Amino acid sequence: MGSSFxxxxxxxxGLGKKVSEELFEDLSDLLVEGDFxxxxxxxxxxxxxxxxxxxxxxxxARVREALAALLEKQLCPVPVIAPSDLTVILLLxxxxxxxxxxxxxxxxxxxxxxxxxxxxAAADTFRAAAVDQLKIHGERLGVRVVAHKQGxxxxxxxxxxxxxxxxxxxxxxxxxxxxxxxxxxxxVEELKKIDRVVESRAPDARYIRWLVLDSxxxxxxxxxxxxxxxxxxxxxxxxxxxxxxxxGGVVFSLAAExxxxxxxxxxxxxxxxxxxxxxxxxxxxxxxxx
Ligand SMILES: Nc1nc2c(ncn2[C@@H]2O[C@H](COP(=O)(O)OP(=O)(O)OP(=O)(O)O)[C@@H](O)[C@H]2O)c(=O)[nH]1
Ligand SMILES: [Mg+2]
Numbered sequence: 001m002g003s004s005f006x007x008x009x010x011x012x013x014g015l016g017k018k019v020s021e022e023l024f025e026d027l028s029d030l031l032v033e034g035d036f037x038x039x040x041x042x043x044x045x046x047x048x049x050x051x052x053x054x055x056x057x058x059x060x061a062r063v064r065e066a067l068a069a070l071l072e073k074q075l076c077p078v079p080v081i082a083p084s085d086l087t088v089i090l091l092l093x094x095x096x097x098x099x100x101x102x103x104x105x106x107x108x109x110x111x112x113x114x115x116x117x118x119x120x121a122a123a124d125t126f127r128a129a130a131v132d133q134l135k136i137h138g139e140r141l142g143v144r145v146v147a148h149k150q151g152x153x154x155x156x157x158x159x160x161x162x163x164x165x166x167x168x169x170x171x172x173x174x175x176x177x178x179x180x181x182x183x184x185x186x187x188v189e190e191l192k193k194i195d196r197v198v199e200s201r202a203p204d205a206r207y208i209r210w211l212v213l214d215s216x217x218x219x220x221x222x223x224x225x226x227x228x229x230x231x232x233x234x235x236x237x238x239x240x241x242x243x244x245x246x247x248g249g250v251v252f253s254l255a256a257e258x259x260x261x262x263x264x265x266x267x268x269x270x271x272x273x274x275x276x277x278x279x280x281x282x283x284x285x286x287x288x289x290x
Pocket of ligand 2: 099
């Protein structure tokens with residue numbers, strides 16, 4: 001996480017501060033800057049003010065602890081993926097957020113840590129270089145990539161990947177999708193088609209749709225999530241580029257405002273730069289306790 005924001009939050013509760021109305025007002029401003037968004041920042045500070053009043057907290061350090069507890073409660077518990085003979089993961093998201101890189105990271109991670117046999121599906125048939133990009137990852141990782149040529153039907157790629165998995169002993173299909181800004185109708189149509197393929201070819205598969213968001217885009221990430229959530233049922237979020245200047249507050253508002261769990265956090269371009277999201281750890285780091 002961008003350390004400068006955490007540093008500011010830490011200093012905010014530093015020595016010499018008094019618990020006063022001014023402190024709560026300044027905290028609202030700080031949280032807005034930390035990508036909370038105004039409405040959620042005010043709501044959070046209102047709740048914090050009420051807790052402080054009820055518990056008679058007059059020490060800023062205790063207020064900081066109360067804020068940490070309050071924020072941690074906002075985060076959704078991370079769902080556990082139930083074991084299945086076949087897991088299908090569809091990665092969605094707008095241009096450049098890190099879908100293709102994340103697809104490769106997930107393949108590497110599930111293979112190494114969970115003993116899975118993944119197949120990558122190049123369901124981004126929109127961009128010419130997209131298939132090659134995924135194939136390069138596949139070669140490096142020794143993971144099979146199912147691809148068609150540019151302009152093909154993404155649902156047909158998923159179909160072939162499912163067939164390849166079923167006949168080739170793989171138990172996971174990770175599908176990369178195109179990042180162009182869809183119109184909602186086109187997005188719904190494309191995903192419905194993929195849904196139908198998964199339902200007919202692999203009705204017993206564990207089918208998961210994760211939205212990939214670039215954490216450095218702050219409030220924009222929330223707007224993207226709202227657009228996708230209105231179009232399709234999402235199962236969770238993957239936040240990328242946490243090694244850059246992310247301020248982190250958007251994670252709390254994504255959870256509180258959309259009810260979506262964060263599943264993974266990515267913090268670099270290497271295959272190993274993906275970590276399961278831990279609400280407690282994340283909050284500690286955000287508040288500066290870690
Ligand atoms: N620093 C950093 N860079 C990342 C991370 N994840 C992805 N990237 C970089 O972000 C850029 C875009 O990543 P892609 O995986 O191509 O993104 P995409 O969503 O597939 O992009 P499109 O297919 O064009 O929509 C690449 O340069 C990646 O190396 C991350 O966690 N940290
Ligand atoms: Mg891509």
